[in-house]
Amino acid sequence: MKIVIIGGGGMVGQKLAHKLAISGKLGNREIAELTLADAFSVPALSTTASFPITSVVADITNPTIAHSLISGKPDVIFHLAAVVSGEAEANFEKGYSVNVEGIKNILEAIRLTGNGYKPRLVFTSSVAVYGGPYSGVINDDFHLQPRTSYGTQKAISELLLNDYSRRGFVDAVSLRLPTICIRPGKPNKAASGFFSNILREPLVGIEAILPASLSATNFFASPRSAVGFLVHAANLDTSALGDNRAMAMPGVWGTVGDEIDALRRVAGDKIVALIKHEPDPVIEKMLSNWNFPDITSARAKSLGFTAESTIDEIIQVHIDDELDAKIPGLNT
Amino acid sequence: MKIVIIGGGGMVGQKLAHKLAISGKLGNREIAELTLADAFSVPALSTTASFPITSVVADITNPTIAHSLISGKPDVIFHLAAVVSGEAEANFEKGYSVNVEGIKNILEAIRLTGNGYKPRLVFTSSVAVYGGPYSGVINDDFHLQPRTSYGTQKAISELLLNDYSRRGFVDAVSLRLPTICIRPGKPNKAASGFFSNILREPLVGIEAILPASLSATNFFASPRSAVGFLVHAANLDTSALGDNRAMAMPGVWGTVGDEIDALRRVAGDKIVALIKHEPDPVIEKMLSNWNFPDITSARAKSLGFTAESTIDEIIQVHIDDELDAKIPGLNT
Numbered sequence: 194m195k196i197v198i199i200g201g202g203g204m205v206g207q208k209l210a211h212k213l214a215i216s217g218k219l220g221n222r223e224i225a226e227l228t229l230a231d232a233f234s235v236p237a238l239s240t241t242a243s244f245p246i247t248s249v250v251a252d253i254t255n256p257t258i259a260h261s262l263i264s265g266k267p268d269v270i271f272h273l274a275a276v277v278s279g280e281a282e283a284n285f286e287k288g289y290s291v292n293v294e295g296i297k298n299i300l301e302a303i304r305l306t307g308n309g310y311k312p313r314l315v316f317t318s319s320v321a322v323y324g325g326p327y328s329g330v331i332n333d334d335f336h337l338q339p340r341t342s343y344g345t346q347k348a349i350s351e352l353l354l355n356d357y358s359r360r361g362f363v364d365a366v367s368l369r370l371p372t373i374c375i376r377p378g379k380p381n382k383a384a385s386g387f388f389s390n391i392l393r394e395p396l397v398g399i400e401a402i403l404p405a406s407l408s409a410t411n412f413f414a415s416p417r418s419a420v421g422f423l424v425h426a427a428n429l430d431t432s433a434l435g436d437n438r439a440m441a442m443p444g445v446w447g448t449v450g451d452e453i454d455a456l457r458r459v460a461g462d463k464i465v466a467l468i469k470h471e472p473d474p475v476i477e478k479m480l481s482n483w484n485f486p487d488i489t490s491a492r493a494k495s496l497g498f499t500a501e502s503t504i505d506e507i508i509q510v511h512i513d514d515e516l517d518a519k520i521p522g523l524n525t
Numbered sequence: 526m527k528i529v530i531i532g533g534g535g536m537v538g539q540k541l542a543h544k545l546a547i548s549g550k551l552g553n554r555e556i557a558e559l560t561l562a563d564a565f566s567v568p569a570l571s572t573t574a575s576f577p578i579t580s581v582v583a584d585i586t587n588p589t590i591a592h593s594l595i596s597g598k599p600d601v602i603f604h605l606a607a608v609v610s611g612e613a614e615a616n617f618e619k620g621y622s623v624n625v626e627g628i629k630n631i632l633e634a635i636r637l638t639g640n641g642y643k644p645r646l647v648f649t650s651s652v653a654v655y656g657g658p659y660s661g662v663i664n665d666d667f668h669l670q671p672r673t674s675y676g677t678q679k680a681i682s683e684l685l686l687n688d689y690s691r692r693g694f695v696d697a698v699s700l701r702l703p704t705i706c707i708r709p710g711k712p713n714k715a716a717s718g719f720f721s722n723i724l725r726e727p728l729v730g731i732e733a734i735l736p737a738s739l740s741a742t743n744f745f746a747s748p749r750s751a752v753g754f755l756v757h758a759a760n761l762d763t764s765a766l767g768d769n770r771a772m773a774m775p776g777v778w779g780t781v782g783d784e785i786d787a788l789r790r791v792a793g794d795k796i797v798a799l800i801k802h803e804p805d806p807v808i809e810k811m812l813s814n815w816n817f818p819d820i821t822s823a824r825a826k827s828l829g830f831t832a833e834s835t836i837d838e839i840i841q842v843h844i845d846d847e848l849d850a851k852i853p854g855l856n857t
Contacts, residue, residue, distance in 0.1 A: 285692065299750075324768070334668040338769055349681050355670075356677040358616065429736075436656070437670055466603040 194222045195263055197244040199253060201229025202236070204376060205317070208420045209271060213240035217400055219269060220428035223234070229303065230262050230346055231292075232276065233388075254290045259298035263306060268388035269427050270515065271301075271315045272296060277286045278385065278474075285342060286288065292346035300353060304362040314354065315426040316366040317419075318439060322348040322369060323485060331438060331488040366434070371444030371488075371500070372415040375511040385411060391449070392456055395467035400524030402471035407450035408481050412488050414444040415510040417507030418500040425498055443490040443500040444509060455504035459469040459512070464522050526554045529594055531585060532605030532629065533561025534568070537649070538706060540752045541603060546574035551601060552760035562594055563606065564623075574774035586622045591630035595638060601759050604628060604634075604648045610675035612718065614811075619675060624678035626818040636694040646686065646697040646760040648749075650771060652744055654680040654701060656816060665772060673811075683771040691768045697764070698758040702745040703776030703820075703832070707843035717743060719808070724788055724840055728848065730857030736805035737784035738808070741812050744820050745778040748841040750832040751754060756828055765828065775822040775832040777839060787836035791844070796854050 198220065200206045212230055217224060227246045229235045235248040250497060251275060253259045263270075281288030297317070303312060321344030324339045339345045347369075349435075354365035375396075376389040387404055388411050394401035414422075422442050447455075457465045490498070491504070501507045512518060528551065530537045531668035542561055549556055557579045561567045567580040585591045585606060596604070606627060607613075614619030628648070635644060653676035654669045671677045679701075707728075708721040719736055719744050726733035746754075755775050763770070779787075789797045821829070832837045844850060 224842050334670075336666040337666045337684075340668075340683070340691070340768055342688050342692070347682050349684050352669075352671070352681050352684075356674055359672070360674070384726055 194219060194226055194268040195226045195228075195265060196224060196269045196271070197228045197230060198273065199230045199251075200271075200275065201248070202231030202233055203239055204378060205373065205416060205419050205423070206231070206271070207236075207238070207421055208272050209273075210238055210246065211240050211392075212420050214238055214240040214246065215271075217243045218425065222268075226318050228262070228265075228267070233365065234421045242309060253295035253298055253357055256298045256301065259295070260302040260305075262425065262459065263299065263302040265419070266306065266310055267312055269313045269315070270299070271423055271427070272299060272314060275317070276282060276343070278319075278321060278341055281343035281346060282341055282419045288342050288346055292343065293349055294319065296350045297353060300357050300363060304357065311488065312467040313427055313431075314363050315423055316350060316365060316367045318347045318351050318356055318367045318369045319344065319370055320369050320441060320488065321410065322351065323488075325485065327463050327486050331441065333489070333492040355436060355438050357439050357470070358431075364431055365438045365492055366429060366431060367439035368422050368426055369439060369441040370419060370422070370443060371412045371482070373416055373419050374411075374413040374507055375415070375515075377416065377511070379489050388413070388452065391468050393511065396460060396508075396512065396520055398467070398522035400467045400469055403449065403468050403470045404476040405449060405480050406477065407473065409449045410485060412444045412446050412485065413507055414442060415513055416499040416508045417510050418442075418444075421500075424510050424525045429496060440492045441488045441490045441494075442493050442498055444488065445501055445504055446487040447504050454503055455508055459505055459508045460522065464520065467522065526556055526600040527558045527560075527597060528556060528601045528603070529560045529562060529599040530605065531562045531583075531594065532603075533566055533580070533605065534563030535605055537705065537711060538563070538603070538605045538752050539568075539570070540748055541605075541755055542570055542578065543572050544752050544756065546570055546572040546578065549575045551756065555598075558597075560594070560597075560599070567772065573748065584717050585627035588630045591627070592634040592637075595631065595634040598638065598642055599644055601645045601758070602631070603755055604631060604646060604720070607649070608675070610653060610673055612649075613675035614673055620674050624675065625681055627801045628682045631687060631711060632689050632695060634732045636689065637831055638826035643693065643696050644760055645763075646695050647755055648682060648686055648697060648699045649755075650679045650683050650699045650701045650818070651676065652703055652773060652820065654683065655820075657817065659818050663773065665821070686788070687768060687770050691769050696763055697770045698759055698763060699771035699774040700754050700759055701771060702743045702751060702754070705742075705746040705748055705751050705773060706760045706839055707747070707845045707847075709748065720784065722743070723800050724784060727788065727796045727842065728852055728854050729775045729806050729838075730790060730799070730849050732799045732801055735781065735800050736808040737778040737781060737812050738804065738809065739780060739785070740808075741781045742778065742817060743766070744766075744778050745836065746815065746837055747834040748776060749846055750776075753832075754830055756846055761828060772822045772828075773822045774825045774830055775818065777806050777833055777836055778819040779836050784836055787840055791837055791840045792827070792852050792854070793844060796852065798853065802829060
């Protein structure tokens with residue numbers, strides 16, 4: 194089978210490619226070919242694979258280029274490419290161009306291929322589609338009322354994927370990803386970045402700024418879980434989904450205070466002391482819009498999607514996957 | 526003030542123009558100029574007005590033409606233009622082109638005008654944004670899960686209008702219109718057309734085909750109410766709306782059987798006998814997707830939007846507004 198990862202140069206895309214390279218299979222199917230597409234040059238994977246891995250620089254806002262990504266008729270397309278939340282808010286045109294026109298171009302390229310071509314498309318949506326106001330928990334028929342351009346663009350994409358699937362042009366699954374935590378590497382422009390920073394930096398002995406209050410809430414899953422969601426969605430029997438191809442992935446609800454408590458349990462007071470509280474009014478205002486209650490993710494769980502159940506586990510996954518099972522900050 | 530009606534040649538657009546021409550005002554504001562834009566040549570209004578009325582043939586799927594509609598900086602834009610439900614389902618590309626790209630072009634033309642230009646934009650959405658499955662009544666935070674391309678396109682438009690409003694580019698209000706009934710004139714391509722046909726045709730002594738079962742449900746308001754919604758929305762204090770600019774308009778829930786009972790009460794058995802039941806499997810399949818429960822429209826009602834409260838009233842409005850307060854079918 195042939196696989197394309199659009200956004201294959203991003204953090205989740207790279208981890209997904211790595212996992213596919215190691216396993217050689219997606220579900221029971223042997224992988225024949227993997228293409229990693231991104232807006233920038235994708236670094237070579239550190240893993241060798243039993244199948245060819247091609248990298249391509251591709252601007253999906255250009256319909257012709259979007260079409261070229263589909264011309265090999267991949268069996269599975271992972272669409273992870275996105276302008277992230279902070280950037281989509283700062284750069285209105287770029288956000289709509291990549292996050293709406295980009296996926297529309299991919300969908301049109303698929304539709305216009307015709308001849309029965311109907312690939313599985315796994316799309317990373319976001320819990321940012323829920324914008325409040327909230328009353329009670331978020332269940333699977335909670336109304337979408339995004340309060341950011343990013344959330345709006347994800348909600349529009351979900352609607353398009355539902356309609357293109359209903360019409361038989363594509364076989365899509367939209368995964369509303371929790372905030373990915375602990376995000377490895379450098380901070381990106383996601384407004385939610387600090388939820389990772391305050392855990393990641395102290396673990397390696399570096400001070401981290403907490404720009405929000407201890408009561409700020411979020412809904413988390415690890416990068417390892419995110420990759421697991423994607424692989425599971427690629428193999429899912431979509432006949433159970435009906436016309437609604439979107440669902441919230443499981444995760445762990447918690448406050449910043451919960452994160453810090455978990456960090457203390459896993460890594461101790463010395464590590465926690467590296468978190469410096471410096472409130473930022475812009476971040477606090479943005480958070481007031483997605484200070485959300487727990488998400489049940491009942492549909493996803495019933496379909497076999499799994500994630501961590503505590504923030505402690507999420508921190509431990511980071512230590513295991515990114516820090517060679519050690520806490521370097523303890524030795525600084 | 527300057528007003529543009531995009532879709533000014535359609536049934537509701539014409540009735541709205543007629544009402545504006547007669548009153549000379551929108552709320553307390555004198556109308557200085559009215560432009561009726563449509564994809565086809567708009568017939569001249571039968572009413573004379575105290576202000577100039579211009580008609581223009583405009584294809585809003587062309588960004589330059591969309592821009593030209595906004596170049597005079599109208600204070601209020603009514604965006605009624607749409608490819609209707611049956612046609613949007615039959616012609617996938619045309620539906621997205623007009624119903625999504627068209628309104629996106631208008632929004633971009635407004636945004637790019639800049640210099641503080643922020644017109645009121647009143648958009649006709651539809652109860653087709655609710656696609657089920659349903660449990661209980663539809664309240665104002667019912668999730669949007671359209672089951673038609675038309676409903677998808679309306680839901681996407683609502684999301685765009687919310688985001689453009691939140692960002693301060695436009696001051697939009699999206700009205701989820703009930704099925705307009707009794708739609709005067711000839712049937713259009715809306716799949717819901719028969720809900721009007723079975724009342725309208727018998728009232729003038731013509732047989733009408735009922736292609737669905739007596740238990741088929743819908744949610745109705747008269748053309749007169751639709752025009753009332755539009756005028757009320759144009760004058761609404763939108764500060765009460767927050768970031769959610771969309772709401773279901775009030776209407777009357779009922780079955781085809783309820784329609785026929787009302788017709789019997791208003792016009793008698795002779796008129797009802799002109800309805801011929803000839804089930805159409807295509808229509809019945811489509812209806813199974815929007816066989817919806819009652820819509821509370823609580824938010825709209827609290828903001829002063831009003832409609833009929835019985836189907837009898839809806840039929841009487843048609844008799845008064847379209848048939849000169851007579852029932853011609855009684856004399857045939």
